[in-house]
Amino acid sequence: MxxxxxxxxxxxxxxxxxxxxxxxxxxxxxxxxxxxxxxxxxxxxxxxxxxPETLAETARRFREGFPGLVTYAVKANDNPGVIDTLAQVGVTSFDVASPAEIALVREVVPFATLHYNNPVRSIPEIDAAVAAGVASYSIDGFGELEKLKGRVPQGVEVSVRLALPVKGAAYDFGAKFGEPPEGCVDLLRAVVAAGYVPAMTFHPGTQCEDPAAWARYIETCGEISRKAGVPLARLNVGGGFPSDRGTGARLEPIFAEIARAVAGAFGDTQPHLVCEPGRAMVAxxxxxxxxxxxxxxxxxxxxxxxxxxxxxxxxxxxxxxxxxxxxxxxxxxxxxxxxxxxxxxxxxxxxxxxxxxxxxxxxxxxxxxxxxxxxxxxxxxxxxxxxxxxxxxxxxxxxxxxxxxx
Known part of the structure; x- marks a missing residue:
């Protein structure tokens, strides 16, 4: 015990x-x-x-500054003490990337909301996620959407992951994950046709210090949504937020630019926002x-x-x-x-x-x-x-x- x-x-x-x-x-x-x-x-x-007090302070900084739901990317540090501390200060949604992370969060915070944003999964991994009550999935290809059909119940949120050649991060995730804008249009329509709640997600790359990187992604997501004719229920602006590596972590300008860009890109049909900091939350x-x-x-x-x-x-x-x-x-x-x-x-x-x-x-x-x-x-x-x-x-x-x- x-x-x-x-x-x-x-x-x-x-x-x-x-x-x-x-x-x-x-x-x-x-x-x-x-x-x-x-x-x-x-x-x-x-x-x-x-x-834990420092972790709690950082969590409060995100919750007070980010204009949407704050989740924690478990991959950055899966120590259960970290997960428990975050839950105590109100971070009760978690970005998980594997069945092992799903099981860990469920053990420490049974009531947590889980977002499975690793876009590539095997069939057994999908079945484990469904059994655990995962609330949201991301995909970056039609093959991944086909795996969800008939397994993930209709009405669940499915986010299409966008990739762009945007600079500003220590290293980019776009070479491995994400669909270019043209592919996202068709994939977003297919998500709706399959009976899922449409959303979009992206990741600007780790240790990204340039607010303009988020703005470029957000503006492109707005264009994709309009071209597809699909209003987004939610927009996940990813992780990538910088930690303090000696230059000072400037989070608030990024939060402000995200809010500005979303208002400009979506107007009166703004989707709900979510972010998934890992490094910036726990470092x-x-x-x-x-x-x-x-x-x-x-x-x-x-x-x-x-x-x-x-x-x-x-x-x-x-x-x-x-x-x-x-x-x-x-x-x-x-x-x-x-x-x-x-x-x-x-x-x-x-x-x-x-x-x-x-x-x-x-x-x-x-x-x-x-x-x-x-x-x-x-x-x-x-x-x-x-x-x-x-x-x-x-x-x-x-x-x-x-x-x-x-």
């Missing part, structure tokens, strides 16, 4: 269930900050520090602490985690600059910046972070590097290669930029 521990924002799901896949995890205590835990325990394994709620295992004569560092572990996304997303360095007793290192190459712990020479990172020159073996904003796609992409990858998740009240170092 799961244990719950009371916090100022409500009960947080604790215990083994809340840390599925993390055999070293315990929520036996809530610490004030990462530094307090590091001072008291000096862990030799990677530690993820989870701040700031976690920080990662890794220990320096060794320092080479050239100054290169060997860490106890790398690209096959919780840092798997760094080579894809580019250099990561949001780091703090502390001594084993939690004292900040403040030496002059010195360029370092960072290697992970495995025997693979590819296991290194890109480029060089400026870190304090007084850094020593045994020190701890703290990467802020590591809640998205860290645990989700951990491979356990070479026997590494085991980590602990520790709950803190204040994490990342909110954590004190005194």
């Amino acid at each position: 799961c244990r719950y521990e009371s916090t100022e924002f409500g009960p947080t799901l604790l215990g083994r269930k809340a840390n599925r896949g993390n055999d070293m995890s315990r929520y036996s205590r809530i610490w004030a900050t990462e530094i307090d835990h590091l001072r008291a325990t000096t862990p030799d394994h990677p530690v993820l520090y989870f701040s 700031e709620a976690f920080s990662l602490a890794v220990r320096v295992k060794a320092i080479r004569g050239c100054g290169s560092l060997f860490l106890n985690d790398g690209i096959y572990g919780l840092l798997a996304e760094v080579p894809i997303m580019g250099p990561y600059g949001r780091m703090r360095v502390v001594a084993p007793d939690g004292t900040p290192r403040r030496g002059a910046p010195s360029p370092r190459v960072l290697y992970g712990p495995t025997c693979d020479s590819l296991d290194r972070l890109p480029g060089e990172v400026a870190l304090p020159a007084d850094l020593c073996e045994g020190d701890v590097l703290i990467f802020d904003g590591m809640g998205a796609y860290s645990t989700a992409t951990n491979t356990r290669f070479n026997g590494y990858g085991a980590h602990e998740i520790v709950t803190v009240r204040r994490g990342g930029h909110r954590a004190t170092q005194s």
Whole structure:
């Protein structure tokens, strides 16, 4: 049975269930900050520090700023404690991409509304979704629509996924998913003919910081709807919202541009809106602490985690600059910046972070590097290669930029 521990924002799901896949995890205590835990325990394994209060703050920012329904993309971080915390602050709809994610959300939040927006599914996956009461599906081809017919009940929402050559993201999803505008017209008509509630969806690409990318997609969806002669019940503007990778996450201008573009593209027949943030929702709620295992004569560092572990996304997303360095007793290192190459712990020479990172020159073996904003796609992409990858998740009240170092 799961244990719950009371916090100022409500009960947080604790215990083994809340840390599925993390055999070293315990929520036996809530610490004030990462530094307090590091001072008291000096862990030799990677530690993820989870701040439910930070997650709750981000969720409120989306719910107050976005002009529609806010869902959470479970793929970014499927820790049940994350899902539970979001449900407590009013995010009770979830974007799921597999039967495993469907089952997880149903277990943690039985009353949740589920949107299955991975547009490619096998027949058994569709049957599992129907059995779980999934409320909305997306498709990006006639073959996928045919799979739904006779299995998904008529009257359920089906969204046609649009793909456009729009720039502004760290990497684009359009090469793998989505239908061009001409195909969307015919597909939208076919959705109505099959007895489903017509909607559209898109994804501007991960870490997209340009509001104009959303506007271009929204305007095109309006054109498709008019050309097809099909009013949209709902428009899903996807995820892709940026997290703070050192430049500050500017969400509010994106929210404002979405509202402006929808009003311009649809006028008096505006569809209901939904978004599905993953990275932007959960990234700031976690920080990662890794220990320096060794320092080479050239100054290169060997860490106890790398690209096959919780840092798997760094080579894809580019250099990561949001780091703090502390001594084993939690004292900040403040030496002059010195360029370092960072290697992970495995025997693979590819296991290194890109480029060089400026870190304090007084850094020593045994020190701890703290990467802020590591809640998205860290645990989700951990491979356990070479026997590494085991980590602990520790709950803190204040994490990342909110954590004190005194």
